Amino acid sequence: MTVRAVLFDIGNVLIEWQPVRFFDRVIGVDRRVAFFAGAPILNMNERVDAGENFQDSVAEMIAAHSDWTDELALWRDRWIEMPSPVIDHAVRLLRALRRARRPVFALSNFGNETFEIAVCNYPFLDEFDRRFISAELGMSKPKIYIYQRVEDECGIQQDALLFTDDRPENIAAAQERGWRTHLFDGPDGWAARLVREGLLTTEAAV
Structure with a gap:
């Protein structure tokens, strides 16, 4: 055939598609490891891929994980730097x-x-x-x-x-x-x- x-x-x-590389560069490896362990960011990304609204999903994550507000804002505001x-x-x-x-x-x-x-x-x-x-x-x-x-x-x-x-x-x-x-x-x-x-x-x- x-x-x-x-x-x-x-x-x-x-x-x-390298979000780990982006965050290692911007906030450092140690902070990135703690961020990925402390906030289920990759699970959120899977939900967005399945149809959830991107902005709403990040806002919900910020409300639930306020210790990581700055990092979550990076995911939202500088997302285009990760697919690169x-x-x-x-x-x-x-x-x-x-x-x-x-x-x-x-x-x-x-x-x-x-x-x-x-x-x-x-x-x-x-x-x-x-x-x-x-x-x-x-x-x-x-x-x-x-x-x-x-x-x-x-x-x-x-x-x-x-x-x-x-x-x-x-x-x-x-x-x-x-x-x-x-x-x-x-x-x-x-x-x-x-x-x-x-x-x-x-x-x-x-």
């Missing part, structure tokens, strides 16, 4: 696939408000043929329903979908649906996979 659509995760595939930098080669691959007239979709866990911020700063996120964003759908990877939603909306047979993601659990869920998958550990390996699948020439995948 020929691949009929390529799906990209966004965080750590097209843009590095762009993985340039991966973006070139996205654009090469589109030039080759290969349908390219996004399948990513992302909040509604934070995705709008990201698109304003990274316009290439508007270049997908279709986007499947968790908060818009009210469901997140690796829950099986989001993969089923992709299948239902695009109407493409499972083994004609090729999906790359940096999280093994997200890849495993796609494999259970019969998708072709690639665990992203850098753009060079992904480029080589796209060439092997006959989706890009070696020259186009550089």
Whole structure:
């Protein structure tokens, strides 16, 4: 079966997502470790990805964890510094696939408000043929329903979908649906996979 659509995760595939690195730089490692232990910030981020309002969620966290008001305000006000930098080669691959007239979709866990911020700063996120964003759908990877939603909306047979993601659990869920998958550990390996699948020439995948 020929691949009929390529799906990209966004965080750590097209843009590095490193909140730990951001807070280590801004407040120091020791303070960051205490912050992440004292306030369930990553759990909050998962709820935002599932559809909760970003600003409201941070406000609730500040009310519940007043000792970390400054740090939570950093998460809110400087959020765009956490998804950084762009993985340039991966973006070139996205654009090469589109030039080759290969349908390219996004399948990513992302909040509604934070995705709008990201698109304003990274316009290439508007270049997908279709986007499947968790908060818009009210469901997140690796829950099986989001993969089923992709299948239902695009109407493409499972083994004609090729999906790359940096999280093994997200890849495993796609494999259970019969998708072709690639665990992203850098753009060079992904480029080589796209060439092997006959989706890009070696020259186009550089």
